Structures are given as structure tokens and as C-alpha cells.
Amino acid sequence: MGRIRYCPNPDCPNHTSPTGRWYVHIGSYTTAAHGTVPRVRCTACGRTMSTQTFSIHYYAKRRLPLRLVSDRLRGGSSLRDIGRSFKVSRTAIRSAVYRLGRQAMAGHARLIADWQSTERVVFDGLQTYLTSQDYPVHLTTTLTGESEFLLDMTHTVLRRGGRMRPAQKRRRERKERVWKPRRGALSESISRLVRDIPRMHAMPNPDRPLVMDTDELAVYRSVLRRDAAFGLWFRHGMALHRRTPGSAARTMMNPLFPVNYFDMLLRHRVKEHTRETIAFGRHGVDQMHRAWIMAFDHNYVQPWRVRLGSDAPTHGERAGIDEAEIARVRRMFFRDRIDLRGCSMTESMWATWRGEVEGPPVRWKSGASRPRPAPIPAFALRDLARCTHF
Numbered sequence: 047m048g049r050i051r052y053c054p055n056p057d058c059p060n061h062t063s064p065t066g067r068w069y070v071h072i073g074s075y076t077t078a079a080h081g082t083v084p085r086v087r088c089t090a091c092g093r094t095m096s097t098q099t100f101s102i103h104y105y106a107k108r109r110l111p112l113r114l115v116s117d118r119l120r121g122g123s124s125l126r127d128i129g130r131s132f133k134v135s136r137t138a139i140r141s142a143v144y145r146l147g148r149q150a151m152a153g154h155a156r157l158i159a160d161w162q163s164t165e166r167v168v169f170d171g172l173q174t175y176l177t178s179q180d181y182p183v184h185l186t187t188t189l190t191g192e193s194e195f196l197l198d199m200t201h202t203v204l205r206r207g208g209r210m211r212p213a214q215k216r217r218r219e220r221k222e223r224v225w226k227p228r229r230g231a232l233s234e235s236i237s238r239l240v241r242d243i244p245r246m247h248a249m250p251n252p253d254r255p256l257v258m259d260t261d262e263l264a265v266y267r268s269v270l271r272r273d274a275a276f277g278l279w280f281r282h283g284m285a286l287h288r289r290t291p292g293s294a295a296r297t298m299m300n301p302l303f304p305v306n307y308f309d310m311l312l313r314h315r316v317k318e319h320t321r322e323t324i325a326f327g328r329h330g331v332d333q334m335h336r337a338w339i340m341a342f343d344h345n346y347v348q349p350w351r352v353r354l355g356s357d358a359p360t361h362g363e364r365a366g367i368d369e370a371e372i373a374r375v376r377r378m379f380f381r382d383r384i385d386l387r388g389c390s391m392t393e394s395m396w397a398t399w400r401g402e403v404e405g406p407p408v409r410w411k412s413g414a415s416r417p418r419p420a421p422i423p424a425f426a427l428r429d430l431a432r433c434t435h436f
Contacts, residue, residue, distance in 0.1 A: 049382060050086060051100055056432075058091040062387070069095075079109050100382050102145060104425055108134065110142050113380045119143065119339055122317045124325060140332065147335025148426055150342035151395045152384035153375045155433065157346070157367050158197075159389045162248045165365070166191035166257035169239070169266060170305035172312060174319050176327050180206050180218055181406050183330070184232055185312075185337065188239050189304040191259065193350065193364035196308060196341045197246055200235040200394045201330045201403050203227045225406045236269045238393040244275045245390070252283040259301040261292045308344065315340055330403035338398070342379075346372050386433035399430050 050069060053060035060068045069086040072094065076082050080103065085096045103109050110132060118128045125139045132139070172185040187199040205227050206218055228234075243256075250256040256279065260266040270276045270287055279285035288301060296306045313319045316336055318327040327333040349358035363369050378384065397403060401422050 049100060050095065050097055051382075051385065053088040053091060053093055054095055054099060055088065055091050055093040058088060058093060060088055060090050079103070079107055102149060102381060102383050104383065105423060106141075106145075108138060110134065110138065112142055112146055115139065115142050116146055116339060116343075116380075119146075119336060120315045120343060122315060122320055124317050143332070143335055143339070147338045148399060148429070149379055149384060150335075150338040151391065151399060152386055152389075152429070153342055153379060154338070154345065155386060155389040155391045155395065156384055157362060157371060157375060158246060161246075161365075161367050163190050163195075163197070163246055163365060164248050165193060166259060167197070167243055167247065168302055168304045169236075169258065169260040170302055170309070171263075172309045172319070174327075174333075176203055176330060176333065176405050177408050178326055180214075180221055181227075182206055183327075183333070184235075185333075186232075186236055186239060187305055187308055188243070189308060190365055191257070191301070191304060193361050193366075194304040194307060195361045195365035196345055198239055198242055198392045198394055199334075199337060199341070200238055201334050201337075201398075202232045202235040203330065203405055204232060221406070227406075228404070231404070233265050233269055235394075236265060237273065240269055240273045240276060242392045242394075250279060250284040255279075255283060256285045258285065258287045260287070260289055261302060262289050311344060312337065312340060328408050330405035331398060331401045334394075334398040334403055338395075346376060383429060386429055389433040391430075391433055396430070399426070 052062070052064050053068070055061055068090065069088050072085050072087050074082050074084045075096070080098055080101075083096050083098045085094060087094045098104055102112065115128060115132075118131070123131075125136045125143070129136045129139045168189050168191050170187065172187065174183045174185055175181060176183050182204045184202045184204055185199060186202065188197045189195060190197065205222075210218070247256060258266075258270060258276075267287065267289070270285075271280065276285055280287070290301050294300050294302070297303070300306065317325045318333065318336075327336075344361060346360050346362045348360065350361050350364045351358055359369075360372065362372050375384065391399070399422075
């Protein structure tokens with residue numbers, strides 16, 4: 047049951063700074079999903095609300111154990127497999143995944159609202175697939191160099207390349223008549239990540255430049271040089287771009303170790319990346335929600351190094367985020383919708399939340415329509431409206 051924290055009316059004085067007994071109880075109502083739900087009225091504006099208004103289960107027709115759903119997702123279970131365990135449909139689990147994904151993005155936005163990194167930044171992309179191997183996906187991630195804290199990630203569907211048999215080429219041509227990845231989509235998605243870096247990093251200087259570590263993919267260099275902030279920093283010696291060959295040994299001495307480590311965890315824990323030949327994702331929005339659930343767990347739950355024992359700090363604590371604030375967000379994660387007032391979301395999170403990630407149709411034959419992500423509920427859009435995006 048959610049806690050009543052503030053008046054949801056944005057024009058009410060109790061919306062921003064409620065004090066004292068700012069609401070009165072006016073009874074309750076009963077639902078099959080949530081039982082008896084207390085109802086209250088704001089004394090300033092008269093707006094009525096209930097404890098369910100602030101709950102993560104708001105507007106849910108069936109109350110699912112979201113903590114167990116999250117654990118099963120991280121354990122590599124598919125949506126159908128989880129649905130069989132709880133005797134519900136795959137679409138019900140999909141809706142729960144969307145709730146958890148929004149919580150993960152909101153929690154991340156809340157915790158980095160007043161935080162800035164002083165570490166180097168590492169870029170790289172995980173190669174995966176969407177609907178089939180005919181549609182490779184570049185899941186680009188940015189992490190801090192020492193604490194291995196994930197900052198942001200984007201999702202880009204690419205055109206299949208490499209060596210193909212004649213039959214595979216003909217199949218690709220038939221599919222591209224229905225849907226084809228946009229030219230320049232990868233450069234655009236990396237630009238999103240690059241534009242958000244200056245807002246999450248302390249201002250560099252020539253004595254302590256911001257180091258950007260990437261592999262030798264040419265698009266990283268062109269995007270960094272084209273960006274207004276980084277172009278200025280490069281000219282004044284305030285930023286340094288280091289490139290490491292992708293063939294370099296993936297050890298802890300490799301400058302790209304943070305992204306290699308996160309990619310390994312993602313492949314190990316999320317089913318569609320573990321067995322790419324039999325467990326393809328159906329929609330890019332779904333893929334990103336599942337990736338953000340795993341990213342929140344990586345940043346704020348899992349220890350930085352398991353061998354250090356139960357007292358080991360999380361990646362977020364190693365990055366300098368307040369331990370008490372992390373604990374507060376973790377306590378409410380499976381209970382209350384995280385408040386986004388005063389927060390800023392990255393462009394990639396904003397697009398994921400609104401379901402604006404591009405992808406091919408699941409059934410690609412002529413006349414097939416593109417797959418639709420789960421509809422974004424009105425309350426989720428209202429939550430998003432309380433914050434801004436970078």
C-alpha cells in the first residue's frame with residue numbers, strides 16, 4: 047500500500063511542501079485486487095486521493111509480486127515462464143515489467159539528480175538481436191571508469207551486414223520492403239549519450255581532462271568531434287579521447303573493462319541476450335525496460351565486488367551517491383511510485399518511458415504492421431510530466 051506523500055494537484059501548496067495534517071480521512075473503498083483502500087481529502091484544495099494513488103500497483107487489475115518478478119527476470123526467465131509460475135498471461139507479466147522498468151528509470155533519475163561524476167567515461171555497444179538475426183541491435187552503454195556505474199544506454203536497430211547466403215540476402219530484401227532501419231540511426235543514438243555526459247560530469251579542466259574511452263568504431267570519434275560541448279573541450283585540452291582495439295584482452299587492465307563487465311552480466315542474466323538464437327526480444331521498448339531493471343540492480347543493489355563480502359559498497363556508493371538516499375529509494379522500489387519532481391531524465395530514458403524506441407515488425411510479411419509496445423498508461427505520462435529531460 048502506497049504512502050500519501052503530497053497532494054497530486056500541481057496547483058496546490060501541498061503539492062510541493064506539505065506540512066502538518068494537510069489531509070483528512072473521508073472513508074475507504076474496497077477492490078478485489080487491493081482490498082480495503084483508505085481515501086483522504088486535501089484540506090487546501092479539496093482534491094481527493096487514496097493510498098493507492100501513490101502505490102506502484104496503481105491502476106493494476108491484479109496485484110503481482112513484483113519483487114519475485116524482478117528476481118525471475120534477473121535469473122534469465124522468459125515472460126511466459128514467469129506467467130506460468132504465477133498463473134497469469136504473458137501480457138500481465140509484460141505490464142509488470144513496464145512498471146518495474148519505469149521504477150528503475152525513475153529511481154536512477156532521482157539518485158543522480160544532484161550528483162556529478164569525476165571519473166573517466168567508457169563507451170561501448172553490446173551486439174544483440176530483435177525479432178530475428180536479420181535485425182541486429184547495438185545496445186550502447188556508458189559507464190564510469192573506476193566505479194563501473196552505469197550512466198545511460200541507448201537502443202539502435204541496424205541493417206544486417208557481413209557474409210550472407212543468397213537466400214539470406216533475398217530474405218533481407220523482402221523484409222526491408224516492409225521495414226528498414228534508418229540510415230544514421232547509430233550516430234544519432236550515440237549523440238544522445240554524448241549530449242547527456244556534460245550534465246552528469248563535473249566541469250573538466252586542462253589539468254584534469256575528461257577521458258573518454260571507446261573502441262575503434264569510427265562513429266564515436268565523429269560524434270564526439272561534432273558535439274558542441276566536447277568540440278570545445280577538445281580544442282582547449284579539457285577532454286581526451288582514447289581508443290582501444292576490440293581485439294584487446296578483456297581483462298581488468300583493459301580500459302573498456304567496465305562496459306565489457308556490464309555486457310557479460312547482461313548476457314548472463316537477461317534471457318534474450320543469453321540465448322540469442324531462440325529467445326529474441328519482440329520490441330525495442332520491452333528490451334530497454336528489461337535492461338533498465340537489470341541496470342538498477344547493477345548500480346544500487348549488487349556489490350561492487352562480491353569477494354569483499356556483505357559490507358561491500360554498491361556501484362552507486364563507489365561513484366559517490368549518498369548511501370542513505372540509495373537505501374531510501376530501495377525501500378520504496380517495490381512499494382511506492384518514485385517521485386520525479388525536480389528530476390531530469392536523459393533523452394534515452396525519456397524515449398523509452400514514452401515507448402518511442404524504433405523496431406521492426408514481429409511478423410514481417412507484406413501488409414504486417416509494426417509491433418506495438420504496451421500502451422503507456424495516463425498516470426505514467428503524468429509522472430513523466432513532473433520532470434524534465436536533458
